[in-house]
Amino acid sequence: SWLLLTLLGLLMAYGGHRVLSRRNSLTTELHRAVEAGEFVPFYQPVVQGGSGELAGAEVLVRWMHPVEGLIPPNQFIPLAESSGLIVKMTNQLMDKVQADLLGQVKNLPERFHIGFNISAAHCRSMELLERCRDFLKPFPPASIVLFLELTEREIIQATPLTDELFKQLDNIGVQVALDDFGTGNSSLEYLQRFTVNALKIDQSFVAKADSDALSTHILDIIVDLASRLDLFVVAEGVENAMQRAYLEKRGVEYMQGYLFGRPVPFADFIAAHVAPTSK
Numbered sequence: 001s002w003l004l005l006t007l008l009g010l011l012m013a014y015g016g017h018r019v020l021s022r023r024n025s026l027t028t029e030l031h032r033a034v035e036a037g038e039f040v041p042f043y044q045p046v047v048q049g050g051s052g053e054l055a056g057a058e059v060l061v062r063w064m065h066p067v068e069g070l071i072p073p074n075q076f077i078p079l080a081e082s083s084g085l086i087v088k089m090t091n092q093l094m095d096k097v098q099a100d101l102l103g104q105v106k107n108l109p110e111r112f113h114i115g116f117n118i119s120a121a122h123c124r125s126m127e128l129l130e131r132c133r134d135f136l137k138p139f140p141p142a143s144i145v146l147f148l149e150l151t152e153r154e155i156i157q158a159t160p161l162t163d164e165l166f167k168q169l170d171n172i173g174v175q176v177a178l179d180d181f182g183t184g185n186s187s188l189e190y191l192q193r194f195t196v197n198a199l200k201i202d203q204s205f206v207a208k209a210d211s212d213a214l215s216t217h218i219l220d221i222i223v224d225l226a227s228r229l230d231l232f233v234v235a236e237g238v239e240n241a242m243q244r245a246y247l248e249k250r251g252v253e254y255m256q257g258y259l260f261g262r263p264v265p266f267a268d269f270i271a272a273h274v275a276p277t278s279k
């Protein structure tokens with residue numbers, strides 16, 4: 001079952017032959033799916049902290065498998081990353097998102113944030129810079145702001161190349177957000193090495209924002225750190241009004257979570273968040 005995908009990735013560490021061949025066949029299946037264009041973008045709204053107005057969206061990939069149906073990213077992203085396929089998958093995703101947004105750009109709020117999750121493999125060459133340039137090219141100035149969300153699932157090795165890459169990305173106005181901030185070990189190193197613009201507070205801290213004193217402390221410290229470093233904050237996993245009120249009081253600029261909307265296909269996103277009254 002596809003549920004085993006993530007687990008198998010972990011089992012690989014123990015290197016059993018049967019696991020190895022199973023992994024190989026899953027990798028083959030991933031290749032096939034990339035060629036067949038089965039990976040599709042879902043969009044989750046990101047809103048302004050104070051007004052709740054739409055600020056943009058995060059792109060979250062889904063695998064539309066012809067037999068298994070819709071497969072969530074946790075079940076294939078780790079293998080896509082370790083097999084290197086993630087780069088091609090993300091590039092295709094960017095093309096689809098570009099086409100989606102181009103069809104609606106006149107209806108979107110100005111400086112619409114569009115965020116992609118970027119893996120370490122994408123930061124090993126300057127190709128990502130070209131991809132971002134190509135992505136932004138057809139849009140009118142100031143209509144779209146491209147965000148790259150970096151996680152610590154795989155460490156991004158800081159090298160002279162990454163220094164140059166992030167400098168150039170900064171030059172063309174691409175924004176960098178550190179995802180799941182507060183959960184990893186290298187966040188502070190990332191902060192130093194990459195030209196970071198935003199911190200995304202992990203949902204585990206947001207989930208307890210109204211109850212658990214320790215999580216509240218961590219959340220407060222992250223917000224404080226961000227303001228000292230002149231970064232803005234996105235809180236993810238906001239599910240209820242109490243959490244929202246807490247974050248708003250702390251001056252968190254952007255929020256994301258089921259309270260505002262789940263990840264959905266583009267047409268649904270537009271219907272729910274951009275043109276809710278039409279039709």
Ligand code: C2E
Binds near residue numbers: 149
């Ligand atoms: P993430 O980047 O931290 O994305 C946020 C996850 O939290 C998403 O899960 C989203 O559906 C979920 N979420 C959003 N709001 C709420 C909420 O209010 N409550 C709760 N409980 N969950 C919420 P999803 O879509 O299953 O994605 C899981 C992870 O897979 C993402 O975590 C991201 O790390 C990875 N991923 C997704 N798409 C891509 C992609 O295109 N490329 C890469 N490299 N990774 C991706």
Ligand code: CA
Binds near residue numbers: 058117149179
């Ligand atoms: Ca993310």
Ligand code: CA
Binds near residue numbers: 200202203
């Ligand atoms: Ca996250």
Ligand code: CA
Binds near residue numbers: 170195196197
């Ligand atoms: Ca910057």
